[in-house]
Amino acid sequence: MSEKLFEELEKTSNLIYDKMDDLIPEIDGSRVGESRLSRAMRYTALSEGKRIRPFLVMKSAGLFGVSESSAAQVASAIEFIHAYSLIHDDLPALDDDDVRRGKPSCHVAFDEATAILAGDALLTYAFEVISHPSTHADSKVIAELVQSVAKAIGAGGMIGGQMIDIMSEDKELNIEEITRLQRMKTSALFAISCESGAILGKAPFTLRNALRGYAYDIGLAFQITDDLLDAQISNDDESQRVNKSEEKGTYVSIMGVEKSKKQTEMLCEQAISHLEVFGKSPQSELLKDLARYIVNRKN
Amino acid sequence: MSEKLFEELEKTSNLIYDKMDDLIPEIDGSRVGESRLSRAMRYTALSEGKRIRPFLVMKSAGLFGVSESSAAQVASAIEFIHAYSLIHDDLPALDDDDVRRGKPSCHVAFDEATAILAGDALLTYAFEVISHPSTHADSKVIAELVQSVAKAIGAGGMIGGQMIDIMSEDKELNIEEITRLQRMKTSALFAISCESGAILGKAPFTLRNALRGYAYDIGLAFQITDDLLDAQISNDDESQRVNKSEEKGTYVSIMGVEKSKKQTEMLCEQAISHLEVFGKSPQSELLKDLARYIVNRKN
Numbered sequence: 379m380s381e382k383l384f385e386e387l388e389k390t391s392n393l394i395y396d397k398m399d400d401l402i403p404e405i406d407g408s409r410v411g412e413s414r415l416s417r418a419m420r421y422t423a424l425s426e427g428k429r430i431r432p433f434l435v436m437k438s439a440g441l442f443g444v445s446e447s448s449a450a451q452v453a454s455a456i457e458f459i460h461a462y463s464l465i466h467d468d469l470p471a472l473d474d475d476d477v478r479r480g481k482p483s484c485h486v487a488f489d490e491a492t493a494i495l496a497g498d499a500l501l502t503y504a505f506e507v508i509s510h511p512s513t514h515a516d517s518k519v520i521a522e523l524v525q526s527v528a529k530a531i532g533a534g535g536m537i538g539g540q541m542i543d544i545m546s547e548d549k550e551l552n553i554e555e556i557t558r559l560q561r562m563k564t565s566a567l568f569a570i571s572c573e574s575g576a577i578l579g580k581a582p583f584t585l586r587n588a589l590r591g592y593a594y595d596i597g598l599a600f601q602i603t604d605d606l607l608d609a610q611i612s613n614d615d616e617s618q619r620v621n622k623s624e625e626k627g628t629y630v631s632i633m634g635v636e637k638s639k640k641q642t643e644m645l646c647e648q649a650i651s652h653l654e655v656f657g658k659s660p661q662s663e664l665l666k667d668l669a670r671y672i673v674n675r676k677n
Numbered sequence: 678m679s680e681k682l683f684e685e686l687e688k689t690s691n692l693i694y695d696k697m698d699d700l701i702p703e704i705d706g707s708r709v710g711e712s713r714l715s716r717a718m719r720y721t722a723l724s725e726g727k728r729i730r731p732f733l734v735m736k737s738a739g740l741f742g743v744s745e746s747s748a749a750q751v752a753s754a755i756e757f758i759h760a761y762s763l764i765h766d767d768l769p770a771l772d773d774d775d776v777r778r779g780k781p782s783c784h785v786a787f788d789e790a791t792a793i794l795a796g797d798a799l800l801t802y803a804f805e806v807i808s809h810p811s812t813h814a815d816s817k818v819i820a821e822l823v824q825s826v827a828k829a830i831g832a833g834g835m836i837g838g839q840m841i842d843i844m845s846e847d848k849e850l851n852i853e854e855i856t857r858l859q860r861m862k863t864s865a866l867f868a869i870s871c872e873s874g875a876i877l878g879k880a881p882f883t884l885r886n887a888l889r890g891y892a893y894d895i896g897l898a899f900q901i902t903d904d905l906l907d908a909q910i911s912n913d914d915e916s917q918r919v920n921k922s923e924e925k926g927t928y929v930s931i932m933g934v935e936k937s938k939k940q941t942e943m944l945c946e947q948a949i950s951h952l953e954v955f956g957k958s959p960q961s962e963l964l965k966d967l968a969r970y971i972v973n974r975k976n
Contacts, residue, residue: 409837410840410841410844411832411837411839411840411841411844411858411861412832412833412837412840414840414844415832415837415840416832419832462797466793466794466797469793471788471789471793472790472793472794489770490770491770491771491843492840492843494765494768494770494771495765495771495836495839495840497797498761498765498796498797498800498836499831499832499837501797501800501801502800502830502831502836503827503831503832505804505823505826506823506824506827506828506831508823509820509821509823509824509827510824511824516816517815517816517817517819517820518816520816520819520820521808521810521819521820521823522808524804524805524807524808524819524820524823525805525808525809527804528801528802528804529805531801532798532801532802532805533710533711533714533715533718533798533802534711537714537797537798537801538708538710538711538714538798539710540794541709541710541711541713541791541794542709542710544790544791544794545709545710545713559710562710
């Protein structure tokens with residue numbers, strides 16, 4: 379990773395951590411329901427993470443001179459959505475993962491009922507945060523953000539991808555099906571992260587579309603790289619996730635390691651080419667560095 | 678029930694059914710994820726129901742001359758939120774109810790994973806529908822709707838109420854706690870149903886507040902009446918829900934049948950008095966009739 383990217387990722391991560399910390403207050407025990415929900419929401423949203431999606435929001439917004447506070451508001455909402463999706467994905471009825479980011483999953487640390495409701499609350503809160511008047515002075519921008527985010531994460535996007543993933547547990551998918559699944563499950567949230575920066579900046583359609591293309595490419599590259607990393611350590615029995623990915627069939631298990639690696643490199647180049655239209659601004663250079671990091675990372 | 682109210686409830690119910698039927702299209706099997714989600718979403722959202730919340734939206738909106746199509750759009754979104762809350766409430770980890778509205782619950786008819794995701798998708802879709810440009814020409818109205826709905830159903834509202842309900846399963850609540858739980862769990866959605874009519878109509882704060890007061894009163898009256906009806910048939914072993922209500926302690930189990938009945942009558946009168954400010958318009962008369970029906974209903 380370039381030093382600059384490392385610094386900027388850390389800076390964004392700290393900024394968004396503080397923002398999320400402010401947004402989900404700790405609630406005293408007299409309000410039992412909110413207090414427990416707030417603890418469970420904070421437990422997952424504030425846990426360690428790369429914060430790639432908030433980074434995409436911040437840097438895309440930066441391309442259009444959006445204020446940091448507006449961008450951080452939306453970036454936090456997107457991270458709440460990511461946290462909700464992790465909590466629900468980890469539930470016993472779905473992926474049944476007991477460990478997330480090195481800690482017990484939300485339903486293990488609390489219980490299943492709390493995890494389901496905390497996920498619901500994070501998703502709902504994301505829309506409350508996006509629609510808050512402090513997000514943008516122009517209500518048209520807020521309405522468009524809500525509309526685009528809801529579409530990206532709904533039945534035709536992230537949730538639909540999760541549904542396909544669950545349904546394909548006992549079934550071999552072909553490459554087209556896997557690619558479509560990943561576009562919905564992973565890339566749709568990457569894409570709306572970039573697009574919301576463009577929406578905040580009232581960017582013209584062509585630039586919004588360029589960011590969208592970039593995001594879909596790095597989203598798929600991200601997923602294939604995950605599978606490659608899983609394949610490398612697939613002898614490690616402790617990692618439930620690895621075993622599950624192997625059972626289900628992944629890009630890597632079908633295409634093989636070499637071809638998959640080539641594919642991530644191609645996607646990385648393609649992602650970078652989408653950004654040429656922005657010239658060599660600091661933000662677009664960081665987004666290009668991120669694409670390179672995503673395919674070269676070791677964890 | 679007055680004949681007029683009966684007719685109007687049926688009219689609204691049919692209108693909203695058709696609208697929801699349009700909004701959640703049936704999706705062909707080639708798109709496996711969306712197709713399964715759409716079937717599960719439709720299964721619960723389109724199942725039999727009184728559609729009281731959509732009725733509240735429609736009639737409140739009618740007080741301010743809001744177009745039927747705007748109001749029906751928001752009313753459908755509110756009903757999607759109601760359906761999502763039913764699906765998640767019924768899950769084994771929460772209320773563990775196998776039957777809903779005389780049919781197998783969503784997780785029984787499909788499976789738990791699908792039910793969790795269909796609930797998520799309905800909640801998400803509600804925000805997509807509300808923020809659609811066709812809801813209102815003024816984006817400020819849309820942004821305010823999203824903000825108010827998200828607040829009403831979040832950790833400080835409906836989801837928080839559900840959390841308290843789950844936490845109190847093995848614990849006797851006192852009357853204040855039960856009242857607070859019901860305000861959050863049931864009345865918050867009633868209140869936002871009425872308020873969204875007022876928001877659509879850009880109503881002044883005093884009138885919005887009057888509707889809010891009305892909604893909180895009928896919300897609590899609705900819940901106590903439910904408990905009274907449960908208590909009446911509590912010897913019927915087939916009804917799991919009855920037994921569960923009895924275990925947990927309800928308004929009725931603490932205050933007794935007579936006092937609870939009196940309380941619902943008082944709440945009904947109070948609800949009606951909130952509406953005096955609207956004079957004798959057709960809509961306000963129907964809302965008053967609804968308050969009377971809610972406390973006098975037999976099921």
